[in-house]
Amino acid sequence: MSSLPYAEVIGDPISHSKSPVIHNFWLETLGIEAEYRKTHVKAGELAGYFLKRRADPDWLGCNITIPHKIAALDYVDDPGGVRERIGAINTVACETGGPLIGTNTDAGGFLQPLLARKWSGKNAVMVGSGGAALAVGFALRSVGVTDLTIVARDAAKGQALLERLSFSGRVIDFSEPLHDTALLINASSLGMAGQPPYLPDLSPLSRNALVYDIVYAAQETPLVAAARERGLEALDGMEMLIGQAALAFDIFFDAQAPREMDEELRARLRAA
Structure with missing residues (x-):
């Protein structure tokens, strides 16, 4: 049985991240067979992380949190000029066999x-x-x-x-x-x-x-x-958290986040 396609969030630390709660809630709501994870990646592990993930056909990309938003630029293509315009990325998209594309939904x-x-x-x-x-x-x-x-x-x-x-x-x-x-x-x-x-x-x-x-x-x-x-x-920070996640969700899963469910999502985030 093949594994599900997945996206994830990386950072150091990462245990505090609520991104899986958000994305998995939307995946469940929309009935999309995929999952969203969180993975601890230390500063010296970025190169190896991207090398391993780009070889994984189920990997759709990742969100990036502290402290990797600037350093990750060195490992991705930047067709949108994010390095020049913003100087940091928080999202990397991947299509099988294609380049890693960095962008910023923050x-x-x-x-x-x-x-x-x-x-x-x-x-x-x-x-x-x-x-x-x-x-x-x-x-x-x-x-x-x-x-x-x-x-x-x-x-x-x-x-x-x-x-x-x-x-x-x-x-x-x-x-x-x-x-x-x-x-x-x-x-x-x-x-x-x-x-x-x-x-x-x-x-x-x-x-x-x-x-x-x-x-x-x-x-x-x-x-x-x-x-x-x-x-x-x-x-509060949930406004930006949910907003940037919705933009990334569309990138990863090619679907619009069901924003009409924001109040239920906020309740889940408070309880997580």
Whole structure:
């Protein structure tokens, strides 16, 4: 009996990933005979991982999480110019006998809830300067943000990100207070399992500011909870998680994710 076609998510660590819950829920809902897994791949194992997987006829591709979103670019073809435009990938697609194609669904997943709300603004504050921040920064340009403040521990890395994204703005340390902004985004790992939360003083933000924490958790992150307590509109990480997964699902399984089932999916994610 042949095995099922499959896709997977890779990272280090990987035990926290909720991606299998999402994709397997959609596969089950749509009656598609395939599966989605998670696989622990360490930094020094990427080359061997891709070499082995591309020889597997059942492998449809993978999603990529911390810390491989930038390094994985070295092992894939990039026909869409993702390296130049964003600088990080989170999805690799594979067709039997063909090349490995790298792309990024983080940017689109991040944008979906903003576009649904018809959000507009010229300035934003973004926490983080890694692979996720690259995708978020790229997405911000497409909705009209022109001025970006980056909160980063490494000022040089933050400045390099500003320049790569061609934003005017500045880099501040975590010890510096926030200024009023249209949009505050946590695009760092702070708030993930095993990491301290990102919980700044939100008092400088006006009442119409939007707070967006891309970290997903079973419960509200402290940042989202603090924002809502102040009466601010807040988006949680499940918005981006489900949005980027839906784009990847179409790539892997050639089917549209049943987004009308999002509330049931969120309940499963909270329980997982």
